[in-house]
Amino acid sequence: MNILEATRSYETWLAAQTAVVACDLRRKKELMADGPFPFFRGTFFRWAQLWPEHCPELGDAPDCVRISAADFRNGTGEPLLLNAMGRETANVHLGTRKSRGAVLAHLRGLGDESLFAAAQRLVQIVEAEGERFRAETN
Numbered sequence: 001m002n003i004l005e006a007t008r009s010y011e012t013w014l015a016a017q018t019a020v021v022a023c024d025l026r027r028k029k030e031l032m033a034d035g036p037f038p039f040f041r042g043t044f045f046r047w048a049q050l051w052p053e054h055c056p057e058l059g060d061a062p063d064c065v066r067i068s069a070a071d072f073r074n075g076t077g078e079p080l081l082l083n084a085m086g087r088e089t090a091n092v093h094l095g096t097r098k099s100r101g102a103v104l105a106h107l108r109g110l111g112d113e114s115l116f117a118a119a120q121r122l123v124q125i126v127e128a129e130g131e132r133f134r135a136e137t138n
Helices: 003-017 022-032 036-042 044-054 078-085 097-110 114-137
Strands: none
Touching: 003 044, 003 114, 022 036, 022 114, 036 044, 036 114, 044 114, 097 114
16 A cells, blocks of 8 residues: 555545544645655554554564553542653653563663664655655645
């Protein structure tokens, strides 16, 4: 699936979830064509599609339990929530105390440069898709 097909697929899905304002969607595409950063912001869904295929070495990370609002009844969980949010490092959520050790061990096993190398691969792919998007939408 190329970027244009992926974008059409995403927009179809989005329209089934909520009301889509056509002129806003057109404006978004105009902004996406302005350069790499607006394109990247406008195609966040594409990272999720590309990651498993182009960075398989990162796909075997341990599950990380998310923090659920249901865990914080009657306003008693704010300190716990803020503490958990503060445990994020470089946008990698280390999860709960129970999963933190496994997540850190996995990250250590990847080596110092693997996350950076994976991000570089995906940036190159997204930049190439951005060029194609701009060429085919202009």
